Amino acid sequence: MSSSNGKDAKNWVGQALPRKEENRLLRGRGRFSDDIKLREMLYLRFVRSPYAHAKIVGVDTSTAEKLSGVACALTGAEIVSQTQPFIEIGPDPFARIKDYPLAAAKVRYQGEPVAAVVAESAALADDAAELVQVEYEALDPVIDAEEALENQSLLHDEAGTNLVWNGVFEYGDVAKAFKEAAHVVTIDRMHFHRFSSTPLENNVVIARWDPKDERIYYQCNNSFPSFAIQFLAAHLQVHIDRIRVETSDIGGSFGIKITSYPQMAVCALASKKAGGRPVKWVETRSEHLTSSAHGNERIFRETRVALDKNGVITAITSRHIDDCGAYPRYEPLGCVIWSQVFPGVYRFKNARIDFSQAVTNKCPVGPNRGYSRMQHLWFLERIVDVCAHKLGIAPDEMRLRNYVRPEEFPYTTPNGCIYDSGNYPRMLQLAKQKIGWDDWKKKQATARKEGRLIGIGIGTTLDSGTNNFGQSQIVNPGLPYSGNSQGANCKLDIYGEVVVAVGSCPQGQGHETTAAQVVADVLNIHPDMVTVRTGFDTERNVHTGFSGTYASQFAVSGLSAVHGAAQKLKAEMKRLGAFVLETKEADVEFGTGAQGPELIAKSSGKSINYWGLANIVNANSASLPEELYELTLNCRYIWRAPFKVPDKQKKYGNLTMTYASQLHIAVIEVERDTFIPRILDYAAIDDCGTVINPPIVEGQVYGATAHGIGAALMENCVYDAVGNMLTSTFSDYTPITAMNMPHVKYGHISTPSPHSYSGAKGMGEGGAAPVHTISAALQDALFDEGVFIDDSFNNADSLFRALVGKEISQMEKLVKVEKR
C-alpha cells in the first residue's frame, strides 16, 4: 500500500487484486436467502400440474387446510380475483393473454403451479401439498414450435394464436446479392436446443406483507429486482414504493433468476392471507429444472447463403422460429435482442431474417446466459463452417475472409449497431498458437489414416453488453423504455469511511472488488479503505428502472455509475478541503497519511483526514460557511448510456454499447467404438477491452466455457411427445462437473472500447463460444462421414444415431450447394 501523499499513485484498475468477497464466500460465511430465518416464518409449497396442457376442472384445498399446522392455501381462482394479470411486454394480440402466477382455468406446462399451501414447517407444507385435489381435463399438448404455429391447439385462447411475435429484419440488397452469387448454399433446418444454466442455488423468496404499514418486504435472490418490482406493483396493485426488495449473496443466476417474480407474487399474497407472517419458499432442484426458466430454443428454416467465388458471404436469408415456452414473461424481448449481433463477427451486408416466436406447452424461457444472441451466433457459425467445408475452403481461412477487419472499427452493422472495437484475426492467431494448430493438423491427418475421427473447430462469438432498452420498441412500439442507466452512491460517512452502494446484485462477479478498485483510483486510496455495499436494496435509493445484474454490463453501466459518484464526491471533498486548508482547489491533493486517507495542501503541507472532513459536514456544521451548505459528501450519481431510440420501422439503430469477443478452438475425437465425443485440446481467447481485474475476467471465461461445453455435450431439456419433462433431476439433466472439463488454455487480447469511460467491455456471458466451437469441431470430424451438425446439442447417443443409424443430421438431405 502506498503510504504517503499520492505521489506514488497506483492504478488499481487493471490489478489482479484478490476478491474482497472471497474470504466470506469461500469460508462458508456468505449469507444467502435460505440462511435467513424470521420469527413466525411460514413455509410455502406449490402444487404443480402433472399435465403439459389441461383444463382445470376443480381445485379442492379443504383437506390440506384442515391439516394441523397449515396456515392457509391459495388457488389460481383466488389470485385472479385479487390481482391484475402480469404486464405483457409484447403487442396485441398476445398482450391480451392473462398470465397469473397460479394457473386458474388452464395449465400450460408440466410443473406449472396451480395452488400453494403454507404451513409451519417445510415438511408440513410438503404433506399438505399432497392433499390438494386438482381435477384436470387433458388437452392436446403442443411441443414443437413449428407445429405450434399451425394453431391446431391454442395455448392462450385470448390471443387466438400461438404466434407471439413476428418481424422481418431486412437490410441491404438481398436479391442483387443472390443474383450475383457464385455459390448458393441452402440449409433446410437447424435447431438450437433448450438448456439452462442451473445455478447452484435455486430460487428463494421470503415475503412479508405487513398489515401495519401495508408494505411488502422481500428478501430473495431475484437478479433483476427493479424489473421484478415493476411487474409486481402492477400485478398486486400497490405503489411501487410499498415494495422493498433486498437481495443478499446469490449463488448464481445466469439470467434464470430474472423471472422469479410470479413466485414472489404468490409468497406476498400468501403472507397477506396468513395475517402478515413471513412466508418462505425454497425451490427444489426438480422444481427449478421443470418450472423456473429455460433458455430459448430456436429453429432455423430454409436458410440460403450467397457467396462470391472466394467464399466471401454476401447475403443470408432465413426463417427463425423461437420457442418461448408457455408464457412470454420476459419475451418477446428475445425477438430483437439477437439482432444486437445481427451479422455476428462477419462483414456481409445483405440479409433478411424472418423472425417468429411461438408459445409451446413447455417451461417458460428466461434470459439464460448468452440470451438470444448465442442462438443467432451459433446459426451464423454453422453457416460459415458448413460453407467452408462445402466449398473446400479451410475453416480458418474462411473466417479470415469473412471477419470484420481490425481497421474497420468502430464498425456499423447492416442494422445500425456500432461494434466498438475488436481484432478477430489476432484472436485467431493467438488461439492457433495456444492450441498448437499446425501440430494438431498433422496429428489429425495421421489419425484420419488410421480411421480415427478427429476434428478441429473454431468458434468466434460476441458478448454484447449494456443494452439500449429502446430496442424493446422494435417489438412493441408502445413501450415506454429506452436507453440504459445505473445508479450508485458514494459517501464519506460520519467517521470518514468511504462507502459505495450500487444497484447491482452480484452472483459471483466480484462487484465489491471492482467497484472498490474504481473508487480507490479516483480518491487515490487503497481499495481496502473502500466499503462496497452490494446486493440490491430498494431502500438504498441507488436503483433505476434497469438496475440488477444481468446482460454483461456491470463493467460499463455499474462501474460508470460508481465512477461518476466517486468523481462527484471527490469534487465536493476538494471544495471542502480547499476551504479547510485555506488554499485553492488546484492546490489540494488526495493521498494517505499517518492518520489515514487525507487531503493535503501542496503549498503549505497542511492536511486534513477524511474523518475531519466528514465531521465538518455531518457533526460540526456551525464551522461551515453558508456557500458550502450544499456539500453533503453523500453523492448519488445516475449514469446514462448515450443511446437514441432506434428506428422502429426499419429496425435500425445502435442496440448495445460494447462488444466483447471470444474465440475458442477445440480438438475433438469421436470414438469409433463408443461414439463418445472427447475433447482432446481446448483454447479460449477473450477480448473484453480494458481488463479491470484479470482473475475475475479469467474466472468468468472458465465459467462460461464450462457452461458452454455442458450445453454442447451434456445438458438438454428434453420433453416427450406429450410434454413430460424427462430431465427433471440432475441424474437426467447431468450438468457439467469438473470431471467433464478439459484443461482450458486461456489467453486474451485487449482492444479498449471507445464507448466506455475505462475502455472496458461487459463480458460475463461469454457468447456460448464452446457451443459454436464444439459444433464446428464435430463437423470437421464427421464431414467425410456425411454428417451435418444441425443441432447445438450432440452426445454419444446422437452421434451414434447420425453415424450408424443415419437417422438424423444427414448432410445429403439437409445441405445443398448450387454453383452458378
Add this chain to the structure above:
Amino acid sequence: MLSQLGDDAKLLAGGQSLIPLMKLRFANPAHLIDLNFIAGTSYIHNANSALRFGPLTRHAEIENSDIPARIPILYDCAAGIADVQVRNRGTIGGSLAEADPSGDWAVVLSTLATQVRCLGKNGERTVHLKDFIQDAYTTALAHDELVSEVVVDIPAKGSGGAYLAFKRAAPVYPTASAAVQLTMDGNVCKDAAIALGCVGLTAIKAKDAEAALRGRPISERTLSAVAEAARAAADPQSDMRGSADYKRTLVGALVRRAITIAVRRARGEHVEVSHLYA
C-alpha cells in the same frame, strides 16, 4: 424389529438410495431402522481365500483398502461409484439389497463367486448372488431378513478382471457397463465371466459371450465375436441415458475394452482404469 414393525419399516444403511426416494416421495416408510448404530458391521476380512464384507462396508472403504492388489475389478467398481459423498456413505449391503437395475456391485460381483449371507429371526442362510437378485428391486430377502455379510472368493492366480462403465456425469448411474473376469493360460483364455450392467432389469450374465471367449486365443476375431455376443445378450431400454440401439453398441465396445484390460491384469500387469465420462 422388522417383524414387529411390519411392512411399514425400512432399514437404513448409507441412505444413498433410500433417502433420495423418500425425498421424491416415492418411498414413505413409517419407521426407519438405522443400521449405522450396530457396531462391527463395517469390515473387510480376508480368510480362507475369500473376502468377507460387512453389510455396512462403505464403497469408499473398499476403494481405499488394499483390495486392488488382489481383485482389481472390485476397486474399479468401488472407486467409480458416483462421487466422494456417495461413496463415503453408500454401502455394499445396501446396494445389493436395493437391487437397482443400474447398481454397479451386482454386475461386478456376478463375475466372481459371490455369496450373500442373509440374517433373519430363524438364523442365517447363504444365498448365491445369482439367486439373491431376482428382478429389478427384488431380492431373495424375506421381509424380516437383512444382508449380514457378502462373501467373495478370491480368484486364482492367473485370473484378472476389469469393470468399465460409460457415465454421462460422475454422480449418475452408467449408461451401460461391462464386467469381465478372465483366467488366462498364455494367450488363451481358460475361463471367462462376463456381466453387463444397465442393459436389462438385472445384471446380465452374457453366457454366449463367455463361451465365445473360453478356450480361445485373444485375437481381433475373438474380440469381435465376444462383443457381438454381448450385444445380442443385452436387452436395453431407451431412456435419457441413451437409445436402446446405442446402449447395445456401447456395451459391446465396453466388453472389448474390459477384456483387453483384464488380459493384461491376468498377466500380472498393473493397469489403472477409469470409467468413461461424457
